[in-house]
Amino acid sequence: MTLRDDVVLAHGVGGSTDLPVPLEYAMVGAAWALSVSFAVLALAWRRPRLDPSTPGVALPAWVARTIDSGAAHAVLGVVGVGFTAWVALAAFGGEPGPTNGAPGAFYVLLWVGIVPLSLLCGHVWASLSPARALHRAACAVLRRDPAVGVWTYPARLGYWPAALGLLAFVWTELASPDPGALPTVRVWLVGYLAYGVVGALLFGRRWFERADPFDVYAAFVAALSPFGRRSPEDRRVVLRNPLSNLAGLPVDAGIVAVVAVLLGSTAFDSTTGTSWWLTEVQSWYAGTPALGVAYRTLGLLAMIGLVALVFVLAARATGGLTGVQRRAMPGELAHSLVPIVVGYVGAHYLTYLVEKGQRTAIALADPLDRGWDVLGVGSLEVSYWLSEHPHLLGVLKVGLVLTGHVLGVIAAHDRCIRLLPRAHHLTGQLALMLVMVGYTFLGLFLLFAG
Numbered sequence: 001m002t003l004r005d006d007v008v009l010a011h012g013v014g015g016s017t018d019l020p021v022p023l024e025y026a027m028v029g030a031a032w033a034l035s036v037s038f039a040v041l042a043l044a045w046r047r048p049r050l051d052p053s054t055p056g057v058a059l060p061a062w063v064a065r066t067i068d069s070g071a072a073h074a075v076l077g078v079v080g081v082g083f084t085a086w087v088a089l090a091a092f093g094g095e096p097g098p099t100n101g102a103p104g105a106f107y108v109l110l111w112v113g114i115v116p117l118s119l120l121c122g123h124v125w126a127s128l129s130p131a132r133a134l135h136r137a138a139c140a141v142l143r144r145d146p147a148v149g150v151w152t153y154p155a156r157l158g159y160w161p162a163a164l165g166l167l168a169f170v171w172t173e174l175a176s177p178d179p180g181a182l183p184t185v186r187v188w189l190v191g192y193l194a195y196g197v198v199g200a201l202l203f204g205r206r207w208f209e210r211a212d213p214f215d216v217y218a219a220f221v222a223a224l225s226p227f228g229r230r231s232p233e234d235r236r237v238v239l240r241n242p243l244s245n246l247a248g249l250p251v252d253a254g255i256v257a258v259v260a261v262l263l264g265s266t267a268f269d270s271t272t273g274t275s276w277w278l279t280e281v282q283s284w285y286a287g288t289p290a291l292g293v294a295y296r297t298l299g300l301l302a303m304i305g306l307v308a309l310v311f312v313l314a315a316r317a318t319g320g321l322t323g324v325q326r327r328a329m330p331g332e333l334a335h336s337l338v339p340i341v342v343g344y345v346g347a348h349y350l351t352y353l354v355e356k357g358q359r360t361a362i363a364l365a366d367p368l369d370r371g372w373d374v375l376g377v378g379s380l381e382v383s384y385w386l387s388e389h390p391h392l393l394g395v396l397k398v399g400l401v402l403t404g405h406v407l408g409v410i411a412a413h414d415r416c417i418r419l420l421p422r423a424h425h426l427t428g429q430l431a432l433m434l435v436m437v438g439y440t441f442l443g444l445f446l447l448f449a450g
Helices: 023-044 061-068 070-093 102-110 114-121 130-142 160-174 182-203 206-210 213-222 242-247 255-271 275-285 289-316 323-364 390-419 427-449
Strands: 227-229 237-239
Touching (some): 023 390, 023 427, 070 130, 070 323, 102 182, 114 323, 160 182, 160 213, 160 255, 160 289, 213 255, 227 242, 242 390, 255 323, 275 289, 289 323, 289 427, 323 427, 390 427
């Protein structure tokens, strides 16, 4: 996938030669890591321990007052809208080509950068979101409560609109004819803002919490942040075990679809960088753009569908539950895929964020190609230090994958012993454990092969 011309969005580790250990060693190590962690959990973790209502360590009261203040929301909203306007300046006024920073702002700074931002700062996107800021401004002009819309958001929709929005975005990035073309970025900029503002005016703030693709994406990742609130009533900011915060991720219709799109699309992106895809599949549609879109679309949907199917089947493969309880298990366990998503996205896009992020910042210093250097970085050169140290890069990427999967196993184990009858605490998790191992193998294989 390319942005324009020579700006290549290549995210893989660069092949097995970049990794300090052979693929089979990494696979065996991954299997042992997950198996040993599961055995330790089975012996030492026999009661639920992850609770989002635990008091945590409270930060000073002024932290919550500052974060929740109207001034903080206004300042962050202005930052979000201002940056969006700057990107729009490049998208609508800049020249197409590798020096235009608009595509990079969209696919690098937003899509990838939202992960470390949310992990480190919690759900700060709720204040930075330009759609939320414009909605708050519109409500101020109309003298309406931003939390209330014309209608109540239909509960049956759950996260499904966000899942479809995420699917539309990853399709644009990974399967559309020219994802980095400026017209594509313009459509997404305008369409996303209109979708968010109009939707929120109709359905209130709940629209962002369930239907906004980037807002939901950020909220899911932020659930793994160490920062949380003491309780719905006591809004003090506390430091808490990130897995306890993750256990409080709201369960709603479509939650499995959201995590399946995030995990499946990243896996598909890795797949398109493998020699098998480049030499076998790509040769089938070379020179026929429409056929290429069809193949990539089918591949993307197949990977997302496979991730969702095996997870749902594994989550339901347990005894001791009624039919209704068994059908609810995939949603109850979906939060355990969030660490896997974060670990795999981090591993897959690490160099992409660091190196393409630098290039994007330099390009955005001169959005109209007029010799500006507003950000003071226009004369800087992109540092490829990380790519120049492949062994360190390999260790980081393998470590991110394994850490994400181990945390996922812990989150799933804790939820299982909370929901399953005692007699099925272990046997009820075996299918899910096998799926976790399978995800790990697939992730590592694609990192090596990409």
